[in-house]
Amino acid sequence: MYSLTSSRLMTGNEAVAYAVKQADVDFISAYPITPQTIIVERLSEYVSSGEVDAEFVPVESEHSALSACIGASLTGARVFTSTSSQGLALMHEVMYIASGLRCPIVMAVANRALSAPLNIHGDHSDIMGSRDSGWVLIFAENPQEVYDYIIQAFRLAEHPEVLLPVAVNLDGFTVSHSSEPVAVLEDAVVRSYLPRNPRPRLEYEEPSSFGVFALPSHYFEFKVEQERVLRRAGELVEEISRAYPNSHGRLVKLSKFNEDGRIAVICMGGTTGTVRHALKHHGLEDFSLISLKLFSPFPGKELLEALSEAEGVVVMDRATSPGAALPPLASNVAATLYEGGVSLPLLSVVYGLGGREPTLKMVLEMLDKAEERLRARGRAVSRMYLGYGGGVA
Amino acid sequence: MSRRPELLIPIVFEAGNTSLRKVANWRSNRPVIERRLCTNCLICWIYCPEPAIYMDNAGNVQIDYDHCKGCGICAEECPRKAIKMVMENV
Amino acid sequence: MFLGRGGQGVVTAGRIVAEAALRAGLFSQSFPEFGPERSGAPVRSYVRISDEPIYTRAPMENFDVAVVFEERLLDSAIMESVRSGGIIVLGSESTPELPRGDIKLFVIGARRILEELRKPRSLNLAMIGALCSATKLIPLQHVEDIVVRRFGEENREVVRRAAQLVVSVEQTA
Amino acid sequence: MQVSKLLDLYGREGLSPGHSACQGCGATIAVRQVLLAAEPPYIVVSPTGCLEVISTPYPYTAWRVPWVHVAFENAAAVASGIEAALRVLERKGLGRRHKIIVIGGDGGTFDIGLQAISGAFERGHDLLYVCYDNEAYMNTGIQRSAATPIGSVTTTTPAGKRERKKDIVSILVSHGSPYVATASPHLWKDLANKVRKAQSIEGPTFLHIVAPCPRGWYYDSSLTIKIAKLAVETRVFPIYEVENGKYRINYLISRPRPVEEYLRLQSRFAYLLRPENAALLEEFKRWVEERWNQLLKLAAAFPP
Numbered sequence: 027m028y029s030l031t032s033s034r035l036m037t038g039n040e041a042v043a044y045a046v047k048q049a050d051v052d053f054i055s056a057y058p059i060t061p062q063t064i065i066v067e068r069l070s071e072y073v074s075s076g077e078v079d080a081e082f083v084p085v086e087s088e089h090s091a092l093s094a095c096i097g098a099s100l101t102g103a104r105v106f107t108s109t110s111s112q113g114l115a116l117m118h119e120v121m122y123i124a125s126g127l128r129c130p131i132v133m134a135v136a137n138r139a140l141s142a143p144l145n146i147h148g149d150h151s152d153i154m155g156s157r158d159s160g161w162v163l164i165f166a167e168n169p170q171e172v173y174d175y176i177i178q179a180f181r182l183a184e185h186p187e188v189l190l191p192v193a194v195n196l197d198g199f200t201v202s203h204s205s206e207p208v209a210v211l212e213d214a215v216v217r218s219y220l221p222r223n224p225r226p227r228l229e230y231e232e233p234s235s236f237g238v239f240a241l242p243s244h245y246f247e248f249k250v251e252q253e254r255v256l257r258r259a260g261e262l263v264e265e266i267s268r269a270y271p272n273s274h275g276r277l278v279k280l281s282k283f284n285e286d287g288r289i290a291v292i293c294m295g296g297t298t299g300t301v302r303h304a305l306k307h308h309g310l311e312d313f314s315l316i317s318l319k320l321f322s323p324f325p326g327k328e329l330l331e332a333l334s335e336a337e338g339v340v341v342m343d344r345a346t347s348p349g350a351a352l353p354p355l356a357s358n359v360a361a362t363l364y365e366g367g368v369s370l371p372l373l374s375v376v377y378g379l380g381g382r383e384p385t386l387k388m389v390l391e392m393l394d395k396a397e398e399r400l401r402a403r404g405r406a407v408s409r410m411y412l413g414y415g416g417g418v419a
Numbered sequence: 420m421s422r423r424p425e426l427l428i429p430i431v432f433e434a435g436n437t438s439l440r441k442v443a444n445w446r447s448n449r450p451v452i453e454r455r456l457c458t459n460c461l462i463c464w465i466y467c468p469e470p471a472i473y474m475d476n477a478g479n480v481q482i483d484y485d486h487c488k489g490c491g492i493c494a495e496e497c498p499r500k501a502i503k504m505v506m507e508n509v
Numbered sequence: 510m511f512l513g514r515g516g517q518g519v520v521t522a523g524r525i526v527a528e529a530a531l532r533a534g535l536f537s538q539s540f541p542e543f544g545p546e547r548s549g550a551p552v553r554s555y556v557r558i559s560d561e562p563i564y565t566r567a568p569m570e571n572f573d574v575a576v577v578f579e580e581r582l583l584d585s586a587i588m589e590s591v592r593s594g595g596i597i598v599l600g601s602e603s604t605p606e607l608p609r610g611d612i613k614l615f616v617i618g619a620r621r622i623l624e625e626l627r628k629p630r631s632l633n634l635a636m637i638g639a640l641c642s643a644t645k646l647i648p649l650q651h652v653e654d655i656v657v658r659r660f661g662e663e664n665r666e667v668v669r670r671a672a673q674l675v676v677s678v679e680q681t682a
Numbered sequence: 683m684q685v686s687k688l689l690d691l692y693g694r695e696g697l698s699p700g701h702s703a704c705q706g707c708g709a710t711i712a713v714r715q716v717l718l719a720a721e722p723p724y725i726v727v728s729p730t731g732c733l734e735v736i737s738t739p740y741p742y743t744a745w746r747v748p749w750v751h752v753a754f755e756n757a758a759a760v761a762s763g764i765e766a767a768l769r770v771l772e773r774k775g776l777g778r779r780h781k782i783i784v785i786g787g788d789g790g791t792f793d794i795g796l797q798a799i800s801g802a803f804e805r806g807h808d809l810l811y812v813c814y815d816n817e818a819y820m821n822t823g824i825q826r827s828a829a830t831p832i833g834s835v836t837t838t839t840p841a842g843k844r845e846r847k848k849d850i851v852s853i854l855v856s857h858g859s860p861y862v863a864t865a866s867p868h869l870w871k872d873l874a875n876k877v878r879k880a881q882s883i884e885g886p887t888f889l890h891i892v893a894p895c896p897r898g899w900y901y902d903s904s905l906t907i908k909i910a911k912l913a914v915e916t917r918v919f920p921i922y923e924v925e926n927g928k929y930r931i932n933y934l935i936s937r938p939r940p941v942e943e944y945l946r947l948q949s950r951f952a953y954l955l956r957p958e959n960a961a962l963l964e965e966f967k968r969w970v971e972e973r974w975n976q977l978l979k980l981a982a983a984f985p986p
Contacts, residue, residue: 034531035537083762083805093756097727097750097763197566204539230724230780233746234432234749235743251428303564431738431741437742465691468710486699491903
């Protein structure tokens, strides 16, 4: 554990801003949207007080925010932005370009539901809408992880073999607005962890053309190469996190709790903590918890290892994929199992849409029902809405 | 230190390398300069969309036939009518 | 749980208490009632304090302690959500009778203190001061330090006075 | 430094031949002239459009200067990012400032890119935005834009456009831009000196250039410069500048040529010139006249 005495109380949003400040960021551009807004408010305070030497460009839309970030990133600058929900949806087009142009931008996404109806509360629908955009996608469980992962995100993004944008996700409100102890590193330690690597950039002396157009003769290769690089980013997670000065805060692809439980519960983000609490304080030794931190590239190999002893799996999605076979996380887990030749009963649980954060009672009820459903083995996949209509459906 | 990574990346590092592409086959008429009328005023050059017009070492205006698409602007705008459009041999 | 109205510093109160707990070597978590913030509307914030790491992010439905900034806000829903053996710290100039005998009531005449000290906007700080001495959950000294750092020396007396003047009201029910 | 003769520009080519622009492309002439005049070091940003597509078919690029394209509606935002980032990198000793030149078509400027331009100009970034205006979406096959003039036939206005062309210059002037000007490639010296002037002024500046398009305006490729000239001499495309809000007409056309001379050369106006469409033609002429008179008044309000 971190030493409590060296910790400061920070919300998830404040932890983002503090990490970005320590990362010696050069350029920030963003547009206000709840629940992300506090991140850029803090950062603009840091910029105006001179605590960080950066340019903050308060643009007229999220589309322009990410566009400005791409321009800035192509000058060689260290670049940060953050958004939520509709803002992320507006960035959608530009997200593909950021990864295609290999811009190592770091973005914090305070995850929030998508309209309509309008809702400002937490769920993962926003980022799941862009899950194929070629970004590295990391999910943090609490403000401490937010802080640690933002710093490591810069190192991963700017790795010469990667040069890809990274989004660090934190649940809107439940993590972004929750104040918790965060142990922070010394400024100098962060700086030495984040060296500046040269990369192609816009300059008059070496005039290159960025954002060219590619005919069918070339496009396919670029896209397959980008996929390879994204997978390579996954391989490099261990290298960049091993170098992280605080060994407790290292970015892992997934972490496991209650190793010996027969039924694995897979979850991402803040609600993972509630499940952890339930397992720990209610003697649920039959269950293990897999807290997934890296969603893209999906850590299939590591997940198969973690599931090697499992007899059933519960996958918790805080988003739906209307019309799809399974919601996003469950479909990745199912595909991973299939690819590994593993046949496990799977319960796909959709929870927490629009900020309906599961209560402890709901989680306990879900686990209770899960055992029953998985044991029934009527079919390999069953589905559940947790919290829908106030209970378990 | 080179900034170019060893990666397939959609950046063109060789500035202005379209000059390696020949577009002469776009042309059905070619501009021909009548030397005795040409004053090397460069008007044809400033109005050329390519540019496929240049000055040689002697300071004489020349047509770059690898890159001229035969639009005819130079002939139209030459103040001395020193450029004629001539049908290409098929 | 802190209950007041938008603009009274309810969220800040929760945050100060969480920070004081952290200083005292305890684990803490504080979060506001999520949603659009509107001045004047009833608003809550929540604090969890524990001697071991806090993982849960479940919404809080029941509380050990409810700090209610004004008597008008003390409705039946609040009464029911306080656990048996729990505490209510109430900002009030009178001493109301509670419908439950299994909870302890502490009353602080916060408005009078604020008037005397000419600190009309420091209601939240008075409520925390009262909370400290009513519950002994966190040391008053830590709260004072945080308040002085964030709001200046002149607010120390608000916290102190409230801690001194809070009274336990015996329940007969 | 003022440009006075063509030799002042020769040898400063920013664009290479071998690109895929149509024969007689007015946009490339305009862009060539902008780059010949521009003072280094500079970076060019382009939105999606003809220019981007004709100049960078991977693995080739016609650009001899640093160039970037991101998307259609965001060139001004990308430019904002570059400009601000280089400012901080220079401060930190990690880079140096460049002049930023955005070069976009009318679609990327008048329509889809206007929000980003508005943002960049309001924030006051130090950049020059150049719009080459060929009055329709040529890249996608000649669809109408806000820059298409009255009566012009495009593939989405088969019976001629009914609405007037958007007054983009006034929009930028309203943003408080220190320098907004129009130019034509046939007036190369004026164009070159306006580029220099705009670049020498701190803040967001704008240059609106008429860029005849043989493909979309339906005329013979040799006539591009002639048509640009006619646009100016019929007062269809006035050449003027607005410096710190002060209007100045650079080419006072005291005896304009008849508008028909300009229209007749281009088949896009064939419909407009039909006798049964006389009312639409009158509206075109009214538009030209009203704008010119308005310019005269604005210029008179600020005597030299």
